[in-house]
Amino acid sequence: MAGILGATMVTQEAPLDRTPIVIAHRGASGSRPEHTLAAYELAIEQGADFIEPDLVLTKDNVFVARHENEISETTDVADHPEFATRHTTKTIDGVAMTGWFTEDFTLAELRTLRAKERLPLLRPDNKAYDGRQPVPTLAEVIALAKRATAATGRTIGIYPETKHPTYFASIGHPMEARLVGELRAAGWDSADAPVFIQSFEVNNLKALKKLTKIRLIQLMNDASGPADHAVDDYATMATPAGLKAVARYAWGIGPNKIMVAGGKPLVRDAHAAGLRVHPWTYRAENIFLPEAYRVPGDPATHGRIGQEIADAVAAGVDGFFTDYPLIGAQIRDKPY
Numbered sequence: 001m002a003g004i005l006g007a008t009m010v011t012q013e014a015p016l017d018r019t020p021i022v023i024a025h026r027g028a029s030g031s032r033p034e035h036t037l038a039a040y041e042l043a044i045e046q047g048a049d050f051i052e053p054d055l056v057l058t059k060d061n062v063f064v065a066r067h068e069n070e071i072s073e074t075t076d077v078a079d080h081p082e083f084a085t086r087h088t089t090k091t092i093d094g095v096a097m098t099g100w101f102t103e104d105f106t107l108a109e110l111r112t113l114r115a116k117e118r119l120p121l122l123r124p125d126n127k128a129y130d131g132r133q134p135v136p137t138l139a140e141v142i143a144l145a146k147r148a149t150a151a152t153g154r155t156i157g158i159y160p161e162t163k164h165p166t167y168f169a170s171i172g173h174p175m176e177a178r179l180v181g182e183l184r185a186a187g188w189d190s191a192d193a194p195v196f197i198q199s200f201e202v203n204n205l206k207a208l209k210k211l212t213k214i215r216l217i218q219l220m221n222d223a224s225g226p227a228d229h230a231v232d233d234y235a236t237m238a239t240p241a242g243l244k245a246v247a248r249y250a251w252g253i254g255p256n257k258i259m260v261a262g263g264k265p266l267v268r269d270a271h272a273a274g275l276r277v278h279p280w281t282y283r284a285e286n287i288f289l290p291e292a293y294r295v296p297g298d299p300a301t302h303g304r305i306g307q308e309i310a311d312a313v314a315a316g317v318d319g320f321f322t323d324y325p326l327i328g329a330q331i332r333d334k335p336y
Contacts, residue, residue, distance in 0.1 A: 021319035022328040023159050024048035025281045026067065030323035033117045033126055034074065035065040036133035037144060044148045047329030050159040052321065053141045057173045062107040063138035063182065069164060072099040075113040076131065092167050093227035103173060110135050122285050122300045142186045157194030165204040166228045176204065180211045191215060198254050202230030206249050215251035217278060222256040238266055243273040252276030260315060261290065267316045280321035282309050306331055
């Protein structure tokens, strides 16, 4: 079955039995440092339908792709003495974090930094690419997706996540209108645009619902609850009643993969509520795999990720996030 977006996209009223989409989690982040244009480009080459930029804001309100606004793990900022005085401690969503933060840098300053591998002990081969790539902007990710669409004949979508939106709003950097404006400028403001917007928060998505027709995805974890405290916890959100509430503002859910494994009813219950299901994150390394999919070796040894993804697809998921989109695309393209 084709892996092109046009063959896999669905509307809220469409049947659920479609080919699952492959979402490249921070790009092909198992093979290149995450959230770099190189990681996104490789993911597209490997067959991903969507590339995922986590979005944070700079001091001058430019969206850039970083897993967190704290950037010491993913850039060489610590090697820049000119920024030493910006090392600080902040409380983000109730957690104290120490390091350097994107909101304290202009885009021009961030562009002097270079990306590095976040998990060097698990992915030592990726260290060969340290120092080669700048921090990309959302505009660059959009441009890449559009170029790739033209070059490949497949529609390549983007799947941005708003990171810490309540925190950013609290320091004078609200995200919603700015994000919708940038996507609208790219020609994307409809339910069939090749875009999903995801968030672990609730009020962020409800605000976006008022601003755009782009499909929204409520992220869920297997523990805790949203940072905006809009509901008590994700467990309540994942009940049939909770899912019906989510369906009033979101098109789908992005649960921790644990929440759909082992015959759990979440996929069935979400579909009954009219929601699509895109679990995260399928990674190859033993340390990230449930016991049943591990193989002999150390934590970095690659286990049976393909089987784990295949089992999720068999359980009815509509798409999945993976650090290894080549493996994901191979599973997606198998005949059913």
